[in-house]
Amino acid sequence: MTTYSSDFIKEIIARGFIHQATDINNLDKLLDNSHIIPAYIGFDCTASSLHVGSLIQIMLLKWFQKSGHKPIVLLGGGTSLVGDPSGKDESRKLINEDIIKSNSIGIKDVFNKFLNFDQGDNKALMVDNSEWLKNLNYIEFLRDYGKHFSINRMLTFDSVKLRLDREQTLSFLEFNYMILQAYDFYELNKRYGCKIQMGGSDQWGNIINGIELHRRVNSLDSRNPLYGLTSPLITTSSGSKMGKTANGAIWLNSNLCSPWDYWQFWRNTEDKDVIRFLKLFTEISLGEIKKLEELEGAEINDAKIILANAATTLLHGEEETKKAISTAKNIFEKKEGTANLPVISYNNNELTEGVPILECLTNNNYLLSSKGEARRLIRGSGVKINNTTVSDENMKINNSLFVNESRIKLSVGKKKHIILEKK
Secondary structure (H helix, E strand, O other), X not given: OOOOOOHHHHHHHHHOOOOEEOOHHHHHHHHOOOOOOEEEEEEEOOOOOOEHHHHHHHHHHHHHHHOOOEEEEEEEOOHHHOOOOOOOOOOOOOOOHHHHHHHHHHHHHHHHHHOOOOOOOOOOEEEEOHHHHOOOOHHXXXXXXXXXXXXXXXXXXXXXXXXXXXXXXXXHHHHOHHHHHHHHHHHHHHHHOOOEEEEEHHHHHHHHHHHHHHHHHOOOOOOOOOEEEEEOOOEOOOOOEOOXXXXXXXXXXXXXXXXXXXXXXXXXXXXXHHHHHHHHHXXXXXXXXXXXXXXXXXXXXXXXXXXXXXXXXXXXXXXXHHHHHHHHHHHHOOOOOOOOOOEEEEOHHHHHHOEEHHHHHHOOOOOOOXXXXXXXXXXXXXXXXXXXXXXXXXXXXXXXXXXXXXXXXXXXXXXXXXXXXXX
16 A cells, blocks of 8 residues: 655545546655645636535645645636536536626635635635636647647547537537646646646546646656646435535525525535545544544434534634524424525415425425435325424425415424425
């Protein structure tokens, strides 16, 4: 078994962050010297917030900085105009520059929670690739850099190959994305001495492209190698994509996902995922996590609460975490307090026709994931409306339930609750 010496590589291997890496032994040596090494991860500005699916990349940058090195956050102000085809079945909807600028503001707010941009020799850096991409001369770019890319090889990369294998259209615009990302790495090395690109496993081909471009352009200088490292695609033990729920993505900005909803998301982690998520999404020491690994049965809920508290504190701070804990105690222990519960709204027309309770139970990740499970729980008296047991699995939520109030509470067991609201 290989023994590594750098704090960063040792930590992220132990926590399960690494999927692939280029020349990891020399990368480990590079990170173990006394110099501060810059590394970057790119984030396109295609939405006004990042979601939980991006959190593993953010935590990679956080651990990189905690290990004494310099994280670079690259905002894709330029590449967002093109759209990354990686992992997509169809072209992304093109967005204009005004939307991209607006989205970048929300994304910047997230990173200010996790990284130190203000103090120390290894303070984080945030740059936008529009600085160099928007002013490129197309003919000069093709002559100077396009000649270094092999179409034959690019066709083998997953972001391209999987789309073509499914006989789905891949535009020439999207095909250029991997060239632009490779050029990003080249520019970041030239401008800031960046030696490492990190990203999700779907970015492996793009990262290799950047390393190869650097090597070919600087063929006379072999003393400045670049490195790549990817993290695994995170799915839950039930097979669903991390951060994707029946009610949409779990966003990292509080205006899109409240601290309470965020806390609840982690609190409802599947039993088999708790230890893995503690390692990936918190700074709790591996020694403490090992102790939690010994918990069994109902005690696993204690580990889930620790996960929820730690993850929420990292993003929203201790005060919001305390509020979430207080709300949870009110709901779960005192059987009161609904102000911070997730809300699903239905209009009068929907309630006149009636919404099947099975749909209500499976319409949000906080409750149940399948109608079969919903039927089973109803038959076992495990579902309640305003603390009254539901006995009919064919029941519909309709206007008659909202005669005296505009909201009702739907519960599964003692610990899962949502509010159904009449608009």
